[in-house]
Amino acid sequence: MKIGVLVKQVPDTETKIRIAPGGTDIVRDGIKMIMNPYDELAVEQALLVKEKLGGDSTVTVLSLGPASTGETIRTALAMGADRGVHLKDDGFADQDGLATARALAAALRTEAFDLLFTGKMAIDDNASVVPTAVAEFLDLPHVNLVQSFDLAAGAKTATVRRRIDGGEEIIECALPALFSCEKGLNEPRYASLTGIMKAKKKAIEEKDAAALGLAANQIGVAGSGTRRTRLLPLSERGKCKFIEGETTEAVRQLVQLLRSEAKVV
Amino acid sequence: MAKNILVVGERKGGALRKTALEALGAGRALAAKLGVEAHAALVGHQVADAAGELATHGATAVHVIDDAAYGTFASETYAAAIVQLVRDGDFGVVLFADTSFGKDLAPAVAARLDAALATDVIELAAGTEGALTVVHPIYTGKVNAEFVLQGKPVQVVSLRPNIFPVAAGNGQAGRLEAHAVAVAKPPRAVVREVVTAETSRAELSEADIVVSGGRSLKSAENFAILEQLADVLGAAVGASRAAVDAGYQPHSRQVGQTGRVVNPSLYIACGISGAIQHLVGMRTSKVIVAVNKDPNAPIFQNADYGIVGDLFEVVPAMTQEFGKLLGKN
Numbered sequence: 001m002k003i004g005v006l007v008k009q010v011p012d013t014e015t016k017i018r019i020a021p022g023g024t025d026i027v028r029d030g031i032k033m034i035m036n037p038y039d040e041l042a043v044e045q046a047l048l049v050k051e052k053l054g055g056d057s058t059v060t061v062l063s064l065g066p067a068s069t070g071e072t073i074r075t076a077l078a079m080g081a082d083r084g085v086h087l088k089d090d091g092f093a094d095q096d097g098l099a100t101a102r103a104l105a106a107a108l109r110t111e112a113f114d115l116l117f118t119g120k121m122a123i124d125d126n127a128s129v130v131p132t133a134v135a136e137f138l139d140l141p142h143v144n145l146v147q148s149f150d151l152a153a154g155a156k157t158a159t160v161r162r163r164i165d166g167g168e169e170i171i172e173c174a175l176p177a178l179f180s181c182e183k184g185l186n187e188p189r190y191a192s193l194t195g196i197m198k199a200k201k202k203a204i205e206e207k208d209a210a211a212l213g214l215a216a217n218q219i220g221v222a223g224s225g226t227r228r229t230r231l232l233p234l235s236e237r238g239k240c241k242f243i244e245g246e247t248t249e250a251v252r253q254l255v256q257l258l259r260s261e262a263k264v265v
Numbered sequence: 266m267a268k269n270i271l272v273v274g275e276r277k278g279g280a281l282r283k284t285a286l287e288a289l290g291a292g293r294a295l296a297a298k299l300g301v302e303a304h305a306a307l308v309g310h311q312v313a314d315a316a317g318e319l320a321t322h323g324a325t326a327v328h329v330i331d332d333a334a335y336g337t338f339a340s341e342t343y344a345a346a347i348v349q350l351v352r353d354g355d356f357g358v359v360l361f362a363d364t365s366f367g368k369d370l371a372p373a374v375a376a377r378l379d380a381a382l383a384t385d386v387i388e389l390a391a392g393t394e395g396a397l398t399v400v401h402p403i404y405t406g407k408v409n410a411e412f413v414l415q416g417k418p419v420q421v422v423s424l425r426p427n428i429f430p431v432a433a434g435n436g437q438a439g440r441l442e443a444h445a446v447a448v449a450k451p452p453r454a455v456v457r458e459v460v461t462a463e464t465s466r467a468e469l470s471e472a473d474i475v476v477s478g479g480r481s482l483k484s485a486e487n488f489a490i491l492e493q494l495a496d497v498l499g500a501a502v503g504a505s506r507a508a509v510d511a512g513y514q515p516h517s518r519q520v521g522q523t524g525r526v527v528n529p530s531l532y533i534a535c536g537i538s539g540a541i542q543h544l545v546g547m548r549t550s551k552v553i554v555a556v557n558k559d560p561n562a563p564i565f566q567n568a569d570y571g572i573v574g575d576l577f578e579v580v581p582a583m584t585q586e587f588g589k590l591l592g593k594n
Contacts (some may be wrong), residue, residue, distance in 0.1 A: 011404070013405065013523075013542070015404075026408065037523070096382070098372075098382055101376065123522075126401070126402065126404075126406075127385070127401075128368050128372070128384055128385070129372045129382060132373050133372045133376040136344075136372070136377060141453035142454070143454050159457070164366075164459075165277070165468050165471075166462050168459075169459050169460070170456070170457045171454050171455065171456050171457065172454070173453060174453040183516060183523055224416075225379075225380060225381025225382060225414060225415060226383050226412045227413050228411070229411045231403075231409065231410050232400065232408070232409040232410070232411060233409070234406075234409060234548065237548075240555070240565045240566065240570065241569065242565075242570075242572070242573065243572050244573075247574055247578045247579055247582050248582055250574070251582040251583050251586050252586055254554065254572060254586075255586040257570060258552070258570070262531075262551075262570075264531040264552045265498070265531065
């Protein structure tokens with residue numbers, strides 16, 4: 001089985017985010033870059049499927065991003081993926097999710113993947129666009145927010161649990177298909193020292209827009225339906241009103257304030 | 266000629282979801298600014314009541330696809346149906362609520378239409394020449410980003426729940442238009458079973474009041490005191506990541522960076538320290554109340570009201586007092 005995983009390199013979740021002077025980007029100095037945590041779930045799931053099937057199944061990791069993205073692909077290889085594809089082109093800068101999905105689909109289209117995994121969302125843009133859009137551009141079925149995954153014997157379908165508001169759906173999906181991964185699906189492994197050593201010898205192929213057959217009006221800002229204009233700080237809350245005194249009295253005051261002042265009860 | 270707006274409605278358990286009326290409200294406000302009409306769409310089976318509700322809340326027309334073939338949600342069939350409605354009506358803007366339904370359909374519809382797409386939006390405005398401007402929180406809510414939608418004949422936007430006011434009922438009914446869109450191919454992803462969480466509680470992302478607990482609750486059993494407070498308030502129950510990791514609450518109740526984002530009118534944080542990873546999940550709450558033993562807990566810097574005290578005393582006292590106020594004792 002040929003399994004593909006889409007990953008993205010993003011700033012670390014612990015990062016303190018500050019708006020840079022000019023207001024159009026964040027301060028980039030000193031930011032640690034990591035694999036998008038939801039994409040770690042995707043790499044792990046691909047490896048679990050490969051390990052279960054044995055044989056000559058392969059896991060290919062694809063990522064679109066600048067030069068530093070290579071490190072994240074290398075991390076996936078260290079976890080156990082077999083080869084990497086790095087979509088790299090200055091022309092991709094500032095493009096939106098649909099443009100990125102178009103580029104990823106172009107790369108995926110050249111190879112017949114049986115199964116695709118990716119994280120539900122990237123923690124930098126929080127858009128949740130790429131997974132569904134890639135599936136649509138490839139005319140593949142997809143299931144988002146997958147919290148459990150079971151490949152049927154014969155590997156023609158998979159049964160998954162998808163999180164919905166207030167519950168879950170159990171879905172049977174014909175393959176080939178794309179699945180976006182939600183927390184709880186699995187516990188991603190750490191790359192072992194052996195894995196890291198082996199990863200150095202694994203191939204990462206680079207492809208630019210031309211190699212993907214993308215025209216100038218399909219990439220970058222020109223290829224995007226949305227353009228980010230500026231960053232805005234969050235509105236600050238006023239000072240906290242501490243209610244002192246003995247418990248029953250303090251709570252009585254609080255409840256009164258919530259009704260009369262805040263008007264939320 | 267300026268094109269009309271289509272708001273895609275959603276039902277849950279047969280009834281129209283509140284989020285659909287929020288989207289309709291936003292659609293109507295936008296339509297007024299652009300000088301166009303706000304229509305609604307509803308796909309499903311036996312949807313007459315819900316369609317009627319959209320009609321009496323200000324949709325000029327409600328485009329209805331009511332067929333057993335759409336009885337169960339499937340992304341492929343619903344996306345195709347909605348795309349057909351957009352093309353037939355030549356709509357310029359398509360609005361969804363950013364629920365799990367909208368998270369699935371907005372990108373699917375936008376990809377099929379080669380539309381401009383902005384998701385999880387907290388502000389929506391008409392910019393120059395009808396191009397929309399939106400604000401969307403990024404870096405897991407640590408900063409807001411403004412975007413302009415440009416260069417495509419259709420603009421698709423999904424709106425974060427609980428931010429936009431619900432459309433007001435207006436007595437006059439918009440017209441109902443029945444459409445037939447045959448399912449071209451059977452869906453390849455089929456829902457076999459729907460498992461609803463066993464609770465009559467409000468759903469976390471839609472709840473007007475959320476009562477939330479941290480690891481200081483010390484056990485799953487102790488969360489019962491929060492459940493009792495939530496019962497009195499008609500609230501949903503949330504938890505910090507620490508409480509979920511410790512096994513006191515399921516992940517479905519986790520509020521924060523790697524959990525749910527909530528936007529209630531009132532958020533009561535009990536024994537939650539207030540780390541940034543939790544804050545980004547609830548900081549847009551209208552009013553935040555914090556209860557914590559530690560006067561220096563960061564949560565107090567992001568709360569409107571605070572009580573420094575033992576939650577095991579304070580929470581039951583709140584249950585009593587709210588009970589009195591709301592006549593529930």
